[in-house]
Amino acid sequence: MAYAEKVYKVRNGRQTKQFTWKAKYKRPDGTYGSESGFDTKTAAIAFGEEQEAAARRGNWIDPALQRKHxxxxxxxxxxxxxxxxxxxxxxxxxxxxxxxxxxxxxxxxxxxxxxxxxxxxxxxxxxxxxxxxxxxxxxxxxxxxxxxxxxxxxxxxxxxxxxxxxAAAAATKLKKSDEEKWAPVEAVLRIADRMGPVNGLHVLTCAFTGLGWGESAGLHRRNTLLLRRQAYDGGFFECPIIRVDAELGSLAEYTRRGPNGERLGGVLQLEPPKNNEARPRDIDIPPFLAQLLRYHLDDWPHDMVFSTPGGKYWRRGNFLRQNLRPAADGREGLPRVKGHAARPAWAPIKPGLTMRDLRHTHDTYQDQIGVRESLAHEQAGHKRPGIKSVYQHPTPEMREQRLAGLQDIFERGMSNLGWETLWGRVSLSKRRIVVVSQKSPK
Missing domain, CATH: 1.10.150 (DNA polymerase; domain 1)
Structure with missing residues (x-):
């Protein structure tokens, strides 16, 4: 049973006549706890009885732990x-x-x-x-x-x-509008063309596959241009894919922290994707992109598909500053000087475009061409909510329609720009069939 004890104050090493009350109460484990600082005996006992009542109810919390900073x-x-x-x-x-x-x-x-x-x-x-x-x-x-x-x-x-x-909201930094979060295909193509057949292909791949920055910067050639093969219409549906690996599928860049938050140095390494339930996936690639990737891998000497020229991982800030920002935002021209060639000026194409916006772009394209929800979530690496995620699944016909739609977006963009080649590596003189569908002979 709870009770109270006097606690005399001490001044200059001597006990005075002034005192406060300490509550004593029984904890759930049978030992006694205490709480000091009460002005009256009644208040101390009431506190102790409250602790014992909480212990009997099974929801007692140690007051010392509640006061932890x-x-x-x-x-x-x-x-x-x-x-x-x-x-x-x-x-x-x-x-x-x-x-x-x-x-x-x-x-x-x-x-x-x-x-x-x-x-x-x-x-x-x-x-x-x-x-x-x-x-x-x-x-x-x-x-x-x-x-x-x-x-x-x-x-x-x-x-x-x-x-x-x-007025307070207006004073804060404005968010991007919906129109600014994705890029028309003509803008993507023009930016990619400026960046060249390696870094430009990186941008183009993200826009037409939905790869996130870590997934694209960490893409290994062993996970590129693999083959999906499914039974379909008396034969087989086949298409090339990019695989986001469940073990080492994303490039992570961060500061390693110790137990107390101390900084232990920077990290740039491959890790599992952020959401290991939905993000590991096989992404179907339209023919034009498969062709460009095939040319690129034939020439590229490094294991990482979109690495620096020296084969090292790109840091996000470096890639943006050296490649994407000048190509999207524009740059000033520079005259030829000793040791440096002249640099032409670039007008802005899509100021502020980010690699994340390219992921928005891909999913926007999917919506534009009517990709079925089960396939759209799978290809973007999104976990589909609701019971339909259990009962609905992508079919080869859905995949065929998606690839045809993405191929058409690319070809219309090239046509609108009046282009027939991109870095001299893809030609629209002959339209390609989107899907390889092998039917068994009757």
């Missing part, structure tokens, strides 16, 4: 127990160090309220998406605190944060 719980308990891909861990530590810890590191877990968190996130100077990620990460951590018996409830769970409206 948020930063201590994150560093010592949550982050070590929630190990993820290196890039995910680096991104979490960045959110914690840059935005969350300056405000919450030394706050006790049970002192965190939704009102304070919502007010805080509105003051962050980062973009609104990052604000949302920070609040989401905090909520995930506090759910972990509930699971670890540090809190009874997560005060952030299920709450909708306040977002900027009106």
């Amino acid at each position: 948020f930063g201590v719980f994150v560093r010592k308990t949550w982050m070590p127990a929630k190990s993820k891909r290196g890039n995910t861990m680096d991104r979490r530590w960045n959110h914690l160090e840059q935005h969350i810890f300056p405000r919450w590191e030394h706050v006790e877990l049970n002192a965190i309220t939704w009102f304070d968190v919502d007010a805080w996130q509105q003051t962050l100077t980062c973009d609104d998406t990052t604000r949302g990620h920070c609040v989401s990460l905090m909520s995930t951590i506090l759910t972990g605190a509930v699971d670890a018996k540090h809190l009874l409830v997560n005060p952030l769970f299920g709450r909708r944060r306040t977002v900027a409206t009106g």
